[in-house]
Amino acid sequence: MDRMNELIDLLNKYAYEYYTLDKPSVEDQEYDRLMQELIRIESSHPEWVRADSPTRKIGGEVISEFVKVTHDVPMFSLGNVFNEDEIREFDDRISKEFPNHEYVCELKIDGLAVSLEYKNGILFRAATRGDGTVGEDITHNVKTIKSIPHKLTENVDITIRGEVYMPKKSFERLNKYQEEHGESKFQNPRNAAAGSIRQLDSGIASKRGLDAFLYHYPLTPFKTHYESLMYMKKLGFVVNPNIKLCKNIDEVLEYIDEWTQKRSSLPYEIDGIVIKVNDIDMQRELGYTAKVPKWATAYKFPPEHVLTRLTDIIFTVGRTGQITPNAVLEPVRVMGSTISRATLHNQDFCIQKDIRKGDYVYIYKAGDVIPAVDRVELSRRNGTETPFEMIKYCPMCGSKLKKREGMVDFFCENIHCPARKIEGLIHFVSRNAMNIDGLGERIMEDFYNYGFIKKISDIYRLNSKREELIELEGFGIKSVDSMLENIETSKHNSLDRLLFALGINGIGAKTAKILCKYYTSIDSLMSANSTELSNIHDIGPILSENIVNYFKDENNLKEIEELRNLGVNMSFTSEETIEDETFKDKRFVITGSFENLTRDEIKAYIEKRGGLTSDSVSKKTDVVLVGEAPGSKRDKALELGITIWNQEKLFEIMGIVEK
DNA sequence: GCACCTCGAGTTCA
């Protein structure tokens, strides 16, 4: 009996861990083994079986088929609206009858609707929506969902409705498991939730990490929907915390805007916003059309993943010679902008996703900004698609591409390759490098092709070509002079900018700064040997070698001399002064955007106060600053339990008063 | 030799 009690406690703990932790402290096989052992003990001593035994909770036995359930009150679905105009039309229809009324806005969870019936406070039946009138009995699976109470805080007879969903985290884990076990993956959390809830064996559903939000009390005695929700909370149901009472349609639109932005940072997927009239009497007066209530509607987000045709795969050459495959797409609108290109990263990415020329692919915006290819729609294939093939020769200069040992990417190793040269020049003038305004990518490309700029030092010789430049189409005295002035100013940049701008392999903005701490002039750096360099923290043998090799190259040495003669500063000057130590040794990560401030400005502010910034969230991060439209970093921060500051909090600390 | 962290490089549209 002791062993049995031990097993029950262990298994309950594991089942809980399974959908709350990333790494449960037990393997699946071990879990199954313990479960088998428990079943053996219980079957030989049925009199010992505890009410909270996991064999009880999950039904223990596999039911043979779903039982049909007729809903006492039919489960309705909602009408859809897709834009502001349609939302206002919806509001106009209601306002005609009720000029003053409130709305309740809720997130529309992307899952499956369920109906829960309680008798005397005890859950006795759960059913799917089905066709709205008749659904299927899924009580055995719903009982495995931790957040759905088996017993309410009051002994009432009540029917409550809500949404069962699969959190993003559970979904990822499930797909990883499916993949490792050679099973087919689920396309989205909704499908996975649906598949799990329809398992006949509740043992499977119990491990899928489902969760639920409740949002509807069909026969509510309360005056308003909002009060019903509060009552549901009191009974022990999980009501989504992001509900909002809105006084008018403008507040509804604000709510929609807010969540359109914050959507991706939620730990579950939502596909829209539900708008309901708050007053229950008004709801009754408004009534229903044939199918849907007139007192509620669902605003649907524009689809995040859009299907389009991948017409071609082209290859670009980066500054380092790295070859990147790019998808050429039939232009589609995705979240407000028209997308015609998307990166395909590298050969492995294309092969792993089996992306072929001619395929239909789903496009989405990573972090709501950068377009990316999600997956191929296999059902749209017709056999004319051509499999991905990595090119063998540089698309620009034709030299043979090399795949470096143990690396994923291919490289064009011709240092005279025009693509590489142009990219290198663009990098030199870019904002974080020498920061020369008025000499952007397009112009740099043109200047290279016209022959004005062939190498870095030519940038500082442009002033002798002033008259010629003014004659060029699209240029005038003003633009040329301001450009030349910006070039002049850039000569005074500190060494760290120059080092970064030169484009030494593996030396980015940060590493350039680190080097400047030890070598304050370019000459001292040039005379350093690789052992000396690799003694620096953060600089290893590979970077040391890259640096030494760069300064061995005749052409590079010549260019540096030219730059020196043209008056470019070669020493470290911009030691930032630390004003105070408010943030001493605190590590910050910034994500999203902030009003009136760029991320770089915030970064400078933090560094001035002794803080450190980095680009990725880890256990060592102290604070994550979250602005508008944050990306996955916010999720990571929540996951690791790291302090989060929003814009308000940041401005408060900075002493900026919001207008 | 591995796990974890950090960095660099390339990336889209308006």
Added chain:
DNA sequence: CTCGAGGTGC
């Protein structure tokens, strides 16, 4: 933002 690679520390 995403990826992969380089660096460090156990």
